[in-house]
Amino acid sequence: LLATATPSVRALRELCAAPVFVACVCALSALYFVVNGIQFWVTQYLVEVVGASPLVVMSTYAATSASAPVLGVLTGGAVADRLVA
Numbered sequence: 001l002l003a004t005a006t007p008s009v010r011a012l013r014e015l016c017a018a019p020v021f022v023a024c025v026c027a028l029s030a031l032y033f034v035v036n037g038i039q040f041w042v043t044q045y046l047v048e049v050v051g052a053s054p055l056v057v058m059s060t061y062a063a064t065s066a067s068a069p070v071l072g073v074l075t076g077g078a079v080a081d082r083l084v085a
């Protein structure tokens with residue numbers, strides 16, 4: 001069965017056998033699950049309870065969602081480089 005597997009299946013098996021890869025996939029999946037849950041809840045809360053404009057709430061969330069990962073990667077990379085050096 002293993003000898004007849006396509007190269008894609010073999011590559012996938014190799015990835016799934018790497019504990020670091022599996023841990024990163026699980027961590028990112030959990031992170032995205034939480035972020036999407038917060039986004040759904042906070043948007044509704046800010047519009048219904050606080051009385052904020054839906055356009056302002058969604059625009060602010062979109063700007064944060066677009067800029068925060070980029071800034072996190074750049075800052076995290078710089079910090080990691082300084083710690084290693």
